[in-house]
Amino acid sequence: MDASARLQHTLQVLRAVAEVGRQFPSEPELKDITPLCSYFDESGTLIEDRLDSRDGGVTRREAMLRMLLLSAVIDQGPDIEGVRRLAVGVLNDLYSREVRVLHRPLDFFEHFHISATSIEECHAVVKAARAAAWAERNDSNPAKYLLYMENARQTLGYAIYRWGAPLAVPLMLTQEAGARGREGADVLHRFLTADHGCFARSVEGMTYLIKDHARYGLGKAIGDKAAHLFGKWVVHSFPLLLNRDDPAWGPWSYEVPFDSNAGRVLYRTGIVTGWVDEARLRRHEVIQPGQGKGGDTAYMRVTNLRGVESELAQESPAIVAANKELCVRHLRSHKRAPVKVQAQHIPSAVSLIDGTMTPGQIDDGLIKVGTEWCFNTGTPRCSECPLRSVCAGATEQPDLITAVRT
Ligand code: SF4
Structure with missing residues (x-):
């Protein structure tokens, strides 16, 4: 699949996921x-x-x-x-x-x-x-x-x-x-x-603040994923921040947290391997052969996806433009267009292109699918899953389901 066809498939999957998220908010x-x-x-x-x-x-x-x-x-x-x-x-x-x-x-x-x-x-x-x-x-x-x-x-x-x-x-x-x-x-x-100087003034910056601030940071008591979960809750689940009309404190202002349930669904539906080739996933230890449950499957360490580059996404002008908007205006992680598209930004960038779904809805939907139908076994409940018609694992690549555990 070229970048354009891959984008269309990703849009289909994420729209279905976001619909689940709207029906079943996770908070x-x-x-x-x-x-x-x-x-x-x-x-x-x-x-x-x-x-x-x-x-x-x-x-x-x-x-x-x-x-x-x-x-x-x-x-x-x-x-x-x-x-x-x-x-x-x-x-x-x-x-x-x-x-x-x-x-x-x-x-x-x-x-x-x-x-x-x-x-x-x-x-x-x-x-x-x-x-x-x-x-x-x-x-x-x-x-x-x-x-x-x-x-x-x-x-x-x-x-x-x-x-x-x-x-x-x-x-x-x-x-x-x-x-x-x-x-x-x-x-x-x-x-x-507040403005703490070395942390970006955005919800994304806030997720680092609560972990890394020299005096008040929680350090290892809170992981990256949990810090981003906090970001999602205070923006998407409960509108608790006063400055949320500013894009840097709005719906796209944080990276999607991606727990193991979410990562498993992104993998099985074909989004992860669609944008990042298998060799790169192994090199970054996102996929760890032989380390899955029982020893005959690979283990997917979802948190290692953060920072992994997608070369295919660079070939999509729509994603490159949305990624720039995401990183510069919303996350404020960059002052100018990023050189690379990082894999964890793709769902948010695609949702910016789409305009009908938000990162919070996507994450809520992934959590629901991962805990209700897409169990961490070789036999998830695909026949009842709302993603079954767009899921690569359920339609044409069964090894996406059988070969990897999270
Ligand atoms: S169709 Fe099956 S493999 Fe695909 S997300 Fe649903 S439960 Fe998981």
Whole structure:
């Protein structure tokens, strides 16, 4: 396929994906969290014109940003739905005991025995409800179900590193604001949107800020993917940033996060191998032969796709122009047209060309397809999948399904 035909196929796939994303948005269930539920109306829609109302000493906008920063750090692992239930369970439990961690982050540390016990007990409840179905979907054993990250089994380490670190950001900002006699009602929002010099002034720059800032950065507690997930949530899922009329804070202002579910769907539908040749994917260890589950398949490390060049995309004037607009106006990662088209920019660039879909809708759709139909086994549910008529794996290249795991 030449670049023009490849672009048409990519448009077809992404339009179908975005349609799924519009029907099934993937976002933390903030409306189920007791201290935040009054921020939504009866239909579950965020009441946007009250985001600056005060609630317990902080604005609603601020309380939601704090929750999303925490969610971005913990929202990883084998069962995202389980992690989200864990977050809702712990928050509701803590607030029922007056441990108000979003409004007073110090509470989490001051009453740490309560915080840690709550995490432990809620994890046990989620595991009892979800381990069996999770094991069946993933060819695994229910006993291996664990939402603590990196297979850690210790509550204290998980609680401090993954819950404590993101809560310490607004804690430190509030304490410093107080020491200077300033208000702490929206410290996190001010920090995220301020000019920090070495970080691009865009949501994309913000994703690096929350990870790499020398004083307040979360460092290894948050990965690139999770930082971009935070970017997606505060722009696409919940419109929480005040300056979103500026393209650098709007729908195309961040790179799509791409978790393993999303990467698997992009691979099987033919988008990844369509734009980047197999040899280059191996060289960058996106595809790692013999490393997949069972040893007879390749492993796809989705995060390694970031920065990999697509030579074919350079042959499409439409993609080159859209990529320039994306990088210069929206991401603000470049001052002038980039020399190369990086693979992870292709879905966003294609959505700019199309004009009817956004990166957030695409990512939501990929997550839904990856978790509902495109399981990480050799037998995904293609016959029920909404992408089946445009998916290369389901129509003409079955090895895209059988040869690789994520
Ligand atoms: S048609 Fe099959 S391989 Fe293609 S995305 Fe859907 S489930 Fe995955």
